[in-house]
Structure formats: C-alpha cells, structure tokens
Amino acid sequence: GAGVSQSPSNKVTEKGKDVELRCDPISGHTALYWYRQSLGQGLEFLIYFQGNSAPDKSGLPSDRFSAERTGGSVSTLTIQRTQQEDSAVYLCASSLVGVEKLFFGSGTQLSVL
C-alpha cells in the first residue's frame, strides 16, 4: 500500500476483554514501531521491531501487552484483560531503516468502557 495502514480505526471494548490491533507497514520497510498517545500526553514508546525480532520492548506497560510481527511485515499488538487506563490512540510507524524517517499510520482509537 501507499502508506502505513492500521485497523481497526476505532475499537470500543469492555473492561476485561482482549483486543488485537493490526498494523500493515509500508512494503519493504524493515523497522516497525508501536506508540501510544493518550489525551494530553506525548507519544509513549511501546516496542520496536527490526524484521521479526523485537530488540527493544522496554515500553510495554505490563505483561498484558504483547506484540508480534510475522514475515517481516504485518504486526499485531495484543492487549489482554483491558483496563480503562488502556484507552488511548495506538500508533504504528514503519521506516526503511532505523529512525531517520518514520512513516506513521492514522492510529487505532481504543476506548475501554
């Protein structure tokens, strides 16, 4: 595709349910990043992939959060047993190599009721 695609664009879920957020990076981009943007906050780093490996997952808030990337392409961020504080916009970005230029998707707005 022409850009980074994220789905769904909006997700409303009940507290305690699991959710999966999907990111399709730009074709050929080896690096993939997940960030969280909460109201009034900056972008909080969650995890970074180089290919299918995650050299840095230091930003995942708890063990309820996990992410994987398959085929060096699509990535899924999974949040188990969602809590209200998980409500935020989850942003995915990809780059050809490293951090010199990240291309961001439009994000998934997650609302936990």
Next chain:
Amino acid sequence: AQSVTQLGSHVSVSEGALVLLRCNYSSSVPPYLFWYVQYPNQGLQLLLKYTSAATLVKGINGFEAEFKKSETSFHLTKPSAHMSDAAEYFCAVSEAGNTGKLIFGQGTTLQVKP
C-alpha cells in the same frame, strides 16, 4: 537515557508572526533530533531532522531548527505563521547510530489567530 522536554503545551501566535517552539533534550551520546507535525485528523509526518551534519536544519513548509549543543536545545522556528500551520508539533530524540527507539516530547499545540 534520552529524554525530551517541550516547553509550553500550547502556543498561540497571530498570522504573520514569528513561530518559536522550544525543545530541550537530554542524551549521553550525540543525538539525532527530529520535529514531527500532526495536522488535525492526520498522522504524524516528519518536518525536519538533525543527524550530525549542519546544525541549522531546514524542513518543509518554511520551518527550520538549530541544534545548539551547549544549550542542549533544538528549537523550531518559522519567520511568518500561516493559518495552515495550526497543528501539534512533537520534538523527538534518538541516540546517534540510527538504531533503536525514538523518544518523543509531550507535544506543543500551535494555534494561529487571524
């Protein structure tokens, strides 16, 4: 560990006035520095970057930023604001070497008044 501080969560200027958005960073190694912009209902896009070449960096839409090591700053400026510049601006830092993660500041919302 790196960190970024953006001074002022909201900045308001009149159309035609100077835009100055402040960013200070902390890094134990020479940093790469970035400004990203997020227009309403759009994704973030790169405005400009410093990666250890010229200290004065020019970006898109007439914006520029100057890396000042002595002040650990990377402030964003534009001589004359346009209404279309209204957006949220994020400063970010990464350790030199182009690897790993990009750390973002809290963001500054720029309002441009007619």
